[in-house]
Amino acid sequence: MAVDKTLLSGSTTMLILKLLEDKDMYGYQMIEELSKKSNDTFNLKAGTLYPLLHSLEQQGMVISYDNNVDSARIRKYYSITKKGRGLLADKKAEWQTYFTAVNRVLKGGANLAATY
Amino acid sequence: MQQHIRVKQYLEILCSQIRCKQIHGDICEEIENHIIDQKETFKAQGFDDETATIKAIEQMGDPVIIGTELDRTHKPKPEWSIITLTILLLVVGTVIRFFTSSQDSNGIELFNKQLLFTMVGIGLMVLFYYIDFTVLGRYPKTIFLLLSTVIIFLIILSKPINGKYIYASYMLLLFPTSFAGVVYSMRNKGYIGIVFCGIFFAVSFIVSMIIPSVSSCILLFLSCLVILTIAILKGWFNVKKLYALLLVYLPVIGLLAVIFSSGILSKRIALALNPLIDPTGAGYIGTMTRTLLSGAQFIGQGSLPDYFQGVSASQIPPGINSDLLITYIIHKFGWLAFIIVATLFTVFIVRAITLCLKQKSVLALLVSTAITLTFIIQTILYIASNLGFQLFAPLSLPFVSQGSSYLLTNMCLVGILLSVYRTGYFIKDKKISIKTATNSFIKFEDGKLIIDFNIH
Numbered sequence: 001m002a003v004d005k006t007l008l009s010g011s012t013t014m015l016i017l018k019l020l021e022d023k024d025m026y027g028y029q030m031i032e033e034l035s036k037k038s039n040d041t042f043n044l045k046a047g048t049l050y051p052l053l054h055s056l057e058q059q060g061m062v063i064s065y066d067n068n069v070d071s072a073r074i075r076k077y078y079s080i081t082k083k084g085r086g087l088l089a090d091k092k093a094e095w096q097t098y099f100t101a102v103n104r105v106l107k108g109g110a111n112l113a114a115t116y
Numbered sequence: 117m118q119q120h121i122r123v124k125q126y127l128e129i130l131c132s133q134i135r136c137k138q139i140h141g142d143i144c145e146e147i148e149n150h151i152i153d154q155k156e157t158f159k160a161q162g163f164d165d166e167t168a169t170i171k172a173i174e175q176m177g178d179p180v181i182i183g184t185e186l187d188r189t190h191k192p193k194p195e196w197s198i199i200t201l202t203i204l205l206l207v208v209g210t211v212i213r214f215f216t217s218s219q220d221s222n223g224i225e226l227f228n229k230q231l232l233f234t235m236v237g238i239g240l241m242v243l244f245y246y247i248d249f250t251v252l253g254r255y256p257k258t259i260f261l262l263l264s265t266v267i268i269f270l271i272i273l274s275k276p277i278n279g280k281y282i283y284a285s286y287m288l289l290l291f292p293t294s295f296a297g298v299v300y301s302m303r304n305k306g307y308i309g310i311v312f313c314g315i316f317f318a319v320s321f322i323v324s325m326i327i328p329s330v331s332s333c334i335l336l337f338l339s340c341l342v343i344l345t346i347a348i349l350k351g352w353f354n355v356k357k358l359y360a361l362l363l364v365y366l367p368v369i370g371l372l373a374v375i376f377s378s379g380i381l382s383k384r385i386a387l388a389l390n391p392l393i394d395p396t397g398a399g400y401i402g403t404m405t406r407t408l409l410s411g412a413q414f415i416g417q418g419s420l421p422d423y424f425q426g427v428s429a430s431q432i433p434p435g436i437n438s439d440l441l442i443t444y445i446i447h448k449f450g451w452l453a454f455i456i457v458a459t460l461f462t463v464f465i466v467r468a469i470t471l472c473l474k475q476k477s478v479l480a481l482l483v484s485t486a487i488t489l490t491f492i493i494q495t496i497l498y499i500a501s502n503l504g505f506q507l508f509a510p511l512s513l514p515f516v517s518q519g520s521s522y523l524l525t526n527m528c529l530v531g532i533l534l535s536v537y538r539t540g541y542f543i544k545d546k547k548i549s550i551k552t553a554t555n556s557f558i559k560f561e562d563g564k565l566i567i568d569f570n571i572h
Contacts, residue, residue: 027146027149027150028153045175045176045177046147046150046175046177046182047177047181047182050143050147050150050182051185051186051188051189054190055189058541073149073152074145075149076145076149
């Protein structure tokens with residue numbers, strides 16, 4: 001199921017960092033993996049991914065290097081840094097708080113409706 | 117090749133949105149790889165090549181939007197810390213020279229001249245700031261040759277002053293930066309590359325000897341050695357680091373051993389440590405410097421020994437507008453003035469080194485290190501000499517000391533340095549595939565020297 005784009009945009013940084021936590025990847029691979037892991041829910045656009053990756057690199061959250069292990073072409077791989085792992089932990093905590101709060105409101109709303 | 121043209125057009129539109137040109141190649145490659153990957157996926161789903169390409173490009177999204185986004189991320193940023201520190205040092209220099217000019221008969225004339233050259237210098241700094249510094253890595257031999265030719269012409273055309281070709285000597289400050297470009301161009305050239313670097317160094321060293329400027333020789337020697345060492349440690353020559361370091365340092369140790377055993381240096385060191393062993397001869401200026409400093413206060417005007425009765429500090433040779441600017445300032449205003457100047461230089465140097473270490477591309481790293489070293493060595497030589505330790509004659513105190521030619525040269529260098537800090541982050545060293553990396557004519561492996569006639 002495709003979801004509203006605005007829902008995805010806030011958490012894209014977290015999702016990308018999470019992907020890189022397991023292994024180093026190149027851009028296309030990230031989109032594929034994200035789509036696979038989310039049962040095609042997250043369809044990240046290249047136009048969103050690369051500016052985000054490049055700015056994460058400038059902030060020192062990820063580093064990039066060239067490699068041609070998987071194919072004849074030299075690809076640009078990204079690797080998460082220690083600083084990036086710190087950001088991921090923060091983002092996860094932030095997401096948890098948000099997620100719990102949204103859930104509580106939704107449930108509260110349901111309970112409230114039931115009482116009336 | 118319809119598809120290729122479509123991809124090319126897409127990339128052209130995307131890149132035209134990105135102002136920082138140095139990064140275009142890198143971005144194009146990454147995006148093109150992405151399109152090819154996407155195209156292959158579509159082809160695997162049964163689409164023909166043409167349709168797969170069109171679909172893959174569609175999938176990418178609007179190139180103008182991506183380009184604009186990337187432009188925002190890769191906006192060159194001026195390095196305000198170094199710009200501010202340079203301006204502060206220029207102001208401090210102007211204030212110091214304003215004071216010294218009032219103590220000297222032709223001081224005002226000198227002050228005005230230097231002020232005019234400060235303005236010209238700022239212009240040069242701005243000019244070099246906007247020039248793409250990667251030319252140093254693209255045309256290293258041409259630049260080196262051009263620089264050497266200019267210096268040799270200056271030697272031939274100018275007359276020596278006090279036995280020294282003054283006008284040619286200023287240009288020597290540019291050698292380390294040019295050398296950084298030469299080292300950069302020797303990537304994967306193996307031991308022969310290191311030997312070539314040695315030859316380039318030797319040429320610049322010999323030119324410095326002709327001038328003759330021992331201090332420039334020291335500056336060149338130290339900065340080139342550091343640049344070469346960094347390149348070796350970065351694996352730039354693609355050889356065993358230990359052997360490469362031995363190749364560089366064994367001749368260096370040999371050379372130093374010859375110089376030390378000749379006894380010339382030990383005499384100079386003894387004199388620098390204690391100029392009073394020859395107060396009227398070679399130790400004269402050293403003795404005067406120490407006399408001026410010994411009477412200095414922490415704050416305020418210092419005193420002179422009794423035998424200088426009726427003589428002001430500015431009249432003591434070698435004169436206030438000489439290379440002893442800082443000595444006179446310490447004597448006149450106290451050590452606090454020195455602490456302020458020294459702090460400014462320390463902050464400048466520490467900041468410059470920190471920024472050098474942050475450089476990702478080897479070219480940016482080598483060029484910024486070369487320039488920073490040129491500033492560091494000049495500063496150390498000048499301050500040491502002004503504090504009474506005169507092992508080598510000072511060249512100049514960057515941005516502060518008297519002398520318009522040194523000022524202009526240093527302003528060009530700081531302009532290049534700022535250019536590196538501004539765009540160096542985006543520079544990527546030219547890629548060389550793994551296969552060609554070991555393609556060198558002469559290889560040294562497992563203790564064997566291999567000459568490979570079978571390379572293309």
